[in-house]
Amino acid sequence: xxxxxxxxxxxxxxxxxxxxxxxxxxxxxxxxxxxxxxxxxxxxxxxxxxxxxxxxxxxxxxxxxxxxxxxxxxxxxxxxxxxxxxxxxxxxxxxxxxxxxxxxxxxxxxxxxxxxxxxxxxxxxxxxxxxxxxxxxxxxxxxxxxxxxxxxxxxxxxxxxxxxxxxxxxxxxxxxxxxxxxxxxxxxxxxxxxxxxxxxxxxxxxxxxxxxxxxxxx
Amino acid sequence: xxxxxxxxxxxxxxxxxxxxxxxxxxxxxxxxxxxxxxxxxxxxxxxxxxxxxxxxxxxxxxxxxxxxxxxxxxxxxxxxxxxxxxxxxxxxxxxxxxxxxxxxxxxxxxxxxxxxxxxxxxxxxxxxxxxxxxxxxxxxxxxxxxxxxxxxxxxxxxxxxxxxxxxxxxxxxxxxxxxxxxxxxxxxxxxxxxxx
Numbered sequence: 001x002x003x004x005x006x007x008x009x010x011x012x013x014x015x016x017x018x019x020x021x022x023x024x025x026x027x028x029x030x031x032x033x034x035x036x037x038x039x040x041x042x043x044x045x046x047x048x049x050x051x052x053x054x055x056x057x058x059x060x061x062x063x064x065x066x067x068x069x070x071x072x073x074x075x076x077x078x079x080x081x082x083x084x085x086x087x088x089x090x091x092x093x094x095x096x097x098x099x100x101x102x103x104x105x106x107x108x109x110x111x112x113x114x115x116x117x118x119x120x121x122x123x124x125x126x127x128x129x130x131x132x133x134x135x136x137x138x139x140x141x142x143x144x145x146x147x148x149x150x151x152x153x154x155x156x157x158x159x160x161x162x163x164x165x166x167x168x169x170x171x172x173x174x175x176x177x178x179x180x181x182x183x184x185x186x187x188x189x190x191x192x193x194x195x196x197x198x199x200x201x202x203x204x205x206x207x208x209x210x211x212x213x214x215x216x217x218x
Numbered sequence: 219x220x221x222x223x224x225x226x227x228x229x230x231x232x233x234x235x236x237x238x239x240x241x242x243x244x245x246x247x248x249x250x251x252x253x254x255x256x257x258x259x260x261x262x263x264x265x266x267x268x269x270x271x272x273x274x275x276x277x278x279x280x281x282x283x284x285x286x287x288x289x290x291x292x293x294x295x296x297x298x299x300x301x302x303x304x305x306x307x308x309x310x311x312x313x314x315x316x317x318x319x320x321x322x323x324x325x326x327x328x329x330x331x332x333x334x335x336x337x338x339x340x341x342x343x344x345x346x347x348x349x350x351x352x353x354x355x356x357x358x359x360x361x362x363x364x365x366x367x368x369x370x371x372x373x374x375x376x377x378x379x380x381x382x383x384x385x386x387x388x389x390x391x392x393x394x395x396x397x398x399x400x401x402x403x404x405x406x407x408x409x410x411x412x413x414x
Contacts, residue, residue, distance in 0.1 A: 001385060001396060003378065005405045007412060009244050013231045016406050018379045020252050020389070022223065022259075024266030024369030025245025036369060037241040042333035043273040043341070043364030051226050053248055055256050058222035058265045061365060064332060072221050073256050 093175025103208035122167045127199040128155060135192050147177050167200055178213060186213055221258030222265040234272045234345035238366060241268055245369040252389055264371035273364030274333055275341045277357045285318040287357050288336060291343040300339045338366050374401040
């Protein structure tokens with residue numbers, strides 16, 4: 001193994017530690033064809049806060065294409081995964097990783113199987129409207145206004161369209177509400193959230209909701 | 219198509235002008251995990267793009283414009299690049315001025331956002347201005363992150379601590395890439411240490 005010694009200027013971020021580095025513009029090139037650096041003016045809007053280096057298609061960046069066209073390789077895979085994680089989280093009302101650990105989906109290894117299980121067990125007992133009436137008396141509409149109105153409109157849809165998709169949405173909103181409820185208010189709202197899940201035949205989830213939130217684990 | 223990479227400069231160590239000045243003199247280097255050898259990185263073709271959270275400046279004060287800010291910055295640094303662009307090179311045209319004026323009103327509504335010409339220089343001058351805080355207040359400035367430039371990719375380098383003579387275990391998987399010349403292995407010395 002040939003080990004060279006390079007002499008470089010000190011950077012503001014400090015000395016180089018042992019490790020792998022990607023280098024750009026080091027020493028230019030002997031023929032002068034490579035610059036150390038090319039200034040882009042105007043700059044290109046890049047709204048991603050992560051400090052992790054991201055792989056991109058340089059032409060897409062330089063042509064200022066929409067940012068979703070930037071990604072290549074593992075960064076593109078990461079974007080797909082991120083979108084898919086957000087999709088599952090919206091569907092379950094919690095991150096998929098958590099969904100696979102608790103309640104009726106505990107121990108499952110994939111999201112599709114978890115969704116199948118929820119869809120096969122979920123039902124409309126006809127008491128959801130009663131549960132919602134109880135909720136309306138608690139003042140939750142001012143504590144979680146966005147989720148409250150989403151639940152309200154989903155229940156209205158459910159009255160006209162009694163579909164599994166609508167029921168899955170209701171259970172997702174209930175979990176989201178539980179996550180967003182302030183600890184001081186949990187004692188009031190938890191029994192109502194549980195009642196919703198019981199009304200939908202999700203008994204294991206109702207138990208899981210109580211035990212997890214009571215322990216303050218979620 | 220060669221794969222390129224974007225690295226974000228943190229404001230802890232780098233104001234925008236530090237990032238640009240350092241990139242001009244030394245290029246860019248980014249420490250990456252030992253397993254990070256992406257496919258498609260081609261020397262000379264791939265680029266390392268540098269992004270900074272303060273590369274895009276938006277004037278929010280309703281009674282001021284970006285062009286006024288540019289003028290104030292230029293006059294504060296006569297002989298600077300922005301001064302040259304605005305007053306000496308005659309490269310800036312009326313439509314550029316209009317574009318700078320319009321930008322202040324656009325309020326970043328569109329995405330992707332197309333910044334006007336001179337934005338990088340304005341942000342650069344603002345970052346090194348001694349009156350930076352006052353100007354930020356006066357013009358109601360908000361910053362947005364942007365890619366301010368790139369260095370052509372020149373290769374991977376495994377830096378070893380000076381007392382290490384064998385390839386450390388955690389980098390053994392790089393041996394084929396080292397033997398193929400894709401990864402250079404080096405000790406590092408610093409110019410200022412050499413002078414001493």
